[in-house]
Amino acid sequence: MRDFDYIRPATIPDAIAAAAEPGSAYLAGGTNLLDLMKGGITSPERIVDISRLPELNRIERLDDGGLRIGALVRNADLAYDPAFAKSYPAVAEALLSGASAQLRNAATVGGNLLQRTRCSYFYDTASACNRREPGAGCDALEGENRLHAVLGWSDACIATHPSDFCVPLVALDAVVEIEGKKGRRHVTLEEFHRLPGETPQRENALEPGDLIVAVRLPAEAASFSANARYLKVRERTSYAFAVVSAAAALVVDGGKIRAARLALGGVAAKPWRARTAEAVLLGANANEVTFASAAEAALADASPSGDNAFKIELARRIVVRALMSAQAGTPERLPALPASPFSNIPGARHDA
Amino acid sequence: MTSLPITLTINGHKHELEVDPRVTLLDLLRERLDLTGTKKGCDRGQCGACTVLVDGKRINSCLALAVSHDGAQVLTIEGVAHGEELHPVQAAFIAHDGFQCGFCTPGQIMSTLGLIAEGQAGDDPERIREGLSGNICRCAAYGGIVEAVLEAQQQLVKADRRTAA
Numbered sequence: 131m132r133d134f135d136y137i138r139p140a141t142i143p144d145a146i147a148a149a150a151e152p153g154s155a156y157l158a159g160g161t162n163l164l165d166l167m168k169g170g171i172t173s174p175e176r177i178v179d180i181s182r183l184p185e186l187n188r189i190e191r192l193d194d195g196g197l198r199i200g201a202l203v204r205n206a207d208l209a210y211d212p213a214f215a216k217s218y219p220a221v222a223e224a225l226l227s228g229a230s231a232q233l234r235n236a237a238t239v240g241g242n243l244l245q246r247t248r249c250s251y252f253y254d255t256a257s258a259c260n261r262r263e264p265g266a267g268c269d270a271l272e273g274e275n276r277l278h279a280v281l282g283w284s285d286a287c288i289a290t291h292p293s294d295f296c297v298p299l300v301a302l303d304a305v306v307e308i309e310g311k312k313g314r315r316h317v318t319l320e321e322f323h324r325l326p327g328e329t330p331q332r333e334n335a336l337e338p339g340d341l342i343v344a345v346r347l348p349a350e351a352a353s354f355s356a357n358a359r360y361l362k363v364r365e366r367t368s369y370a371f372a373v374v375s376a377a378a379a380l381v382v383d384g385g386k387i388r389a390a391r392l393a394l395g396g397v398a399a400k401p402w403r404a405r406t407a408e409a410v411l412l413g414a415n416a417n418e419v420t421f422a423s424a425a426e427a428a429l430a431d432a433s434p435s436g437d438n439a440f441k442i443e444l445a446r447r448i449v450v451r452a453l454m455s456a457q458a459g460t461p462e463r464l465p466a467l468p469a470s471p472f473s474n475i476p477g478a479r480h481d482a
Numbered sequence: 483m484t485s486l487p488i489t490l491t492i493n494g495h496k497h498e499l500e501v502d503p504r505v506t507l508l509d510l511l512r513e514r515l516d517l518t519g520t521k522k523g524c525d526r527g528q529c530g531a532c533t534v535l536v537d538g539k540r541i542n543s544c545l546a547l548a549v550s551h552d553g554a555q556v557l558t559i560e561g562v563a564h565g566e567e568l569h570p571v572q573a574a575f576i577a578h579d580g581f582q583c584g585f586c587t588p589g590q591i592m593s594t595l596g597l598i599a600e601g602q603a604g605d606d607p608e609r610i611r612e613g614l615s616g617n618i619c620r621c622a623a624y625g626g627i628v629e630a631v632l633e634a635q636q637q638l639v640k641a642d643r644r645t646a647a
Contacts, residue, residue: 136503230616368615466608
């Protein structure tokens with residue numbers, strides 16, 4: 131690991147001033163940053179340790195019915211908060227399907243949004259990667275790319291965003307609260323992460339010094355609590371990133387879909403909100419035929435970026451399964467294997 | 483970068499230390515304090531051999547900068563037994579052959595202590611397997627590990643009831 135200056139600011143303004151200097155990086159849980167530093171993928175000159183900043187580790191109910199989650203709340207603390215899990219079950223399930231218990235105890239809400247892709251060419255400093263080194267090229271294009279993006283990719287980059295947490299969050303209209311040199315601003319999570327285009331190194335809406343201070347869920351997000359699921363296909367049952375995942379949330383009344391939310395993970399460089407699919411669902415009968423139409427719409431623009439055409443069909447199927455599972459109702463108790471499509475929950479068909 | 487002063491309470495003993503900010507909690511334990519029970523496997527948060535409890539919670543000590551944990555309470559495998567008397571989790575790992583080569587065992591035991599404290603395991607082997615998925619055993623002693631955790635959990639629950647009564 132390269133040498134660096136270590137600063138532990140006492141206030142948010144001090145942190146922003148320190149991190150606005152070139153070569154700075156914020157440190158919170160450290161689960162991704164230290165890994166990247168050990169591998170030489172990133173080498174900050176200055177570490178700004180925000181892990182003790184006051185007021186960023188609270189979960190607060192807002193007067194308008196929304197929820198404000200401090201950026202330093204640990205993944206495990208959020209997922210096991212009973213009130214949170216009851217109101218936003220798909221988010222809790224997504225959190226618990228990610229990483230390991232040790233990592234969830236350390237990793238933070240803000241850090242989860244900012245984690246880097248797990249593309250193996252990004253991690254291998256001997257490979258060409260436009261995201262790591264702009265203009266270097268992309269060795270993933272002609273490499274081992276069966277797990278790479280099928281939506282929103284470009285010739286410059288075909289990597290995926292690895293987060294589970296962000297998938298139900300983007301479906302539920304989460305908003306990122308950012309504090310920077312010019313004050314505080316709000317950016318929707320949907321707009322927060324960027325697609326690669328010609329500049330894959332620009333991954334999100336943050337400017338130098340900007341600090342994520344909270345993630346907000348609007349009041350409406352809790353209205354889906356009775357019919358929400360997150361399902362995730364992995365290459366092993368636990369402690370693996372998604373091949374494809376889906377968050378589905380419905381409000382069904384008299385057999386008709388009154389509100390619908392759908393997002394996909396593991397398919398693009400950002401958590402993928404499937405708005406055209408939501409339009410198909412809205413007002414339609416809640417049944418498998420509708421769900422299959424929604425899945426078609428969600429993947430209509432998908433194309434393989436390599437040996438990964440299978441992910442498109444897999445994504446359609448996981449969308450249908452997630453919607454059926456949401457319609458069947460949020461399980462009373464979180465499954466032993468969170469988000470696993472192989473778990474035996476009533477209503478979740480194995481052949482959908 | 484010059485060294486920075488930190489204080490850590492490790493297995494009940496307070497340590498005043500000067501550390502280079504690059505030093506991980508894992509390297510501090512092993513290289514500076516000779517607490518080599520905590521193992522370095524992958525050093526990248528993937529294997530769980532370095533698991534310790536920090537302020538009561540299990541984490542990967544390889545992905546923790548020591549300087550960032552100034553003031554923390556750390557429990558390592560060396561602090562688990564009471565003198566010559568093994569902790570029930572340690573005894574259960576022996577009784578159920580929850581290891582072969584033993585390299586991952588300190589991490590497995592610390593992770594088990596964390597899991598039991600989190601109260602998420604219950605008596606369901608599937609939840610135990612899920613809860614310990616951050617600890618790899620390349621000898622694949624998983625069958626014995628799950629049995630050991632089940633028994634230790636039951637013993638600890640019984641002991642809690644006795645204490646409460």
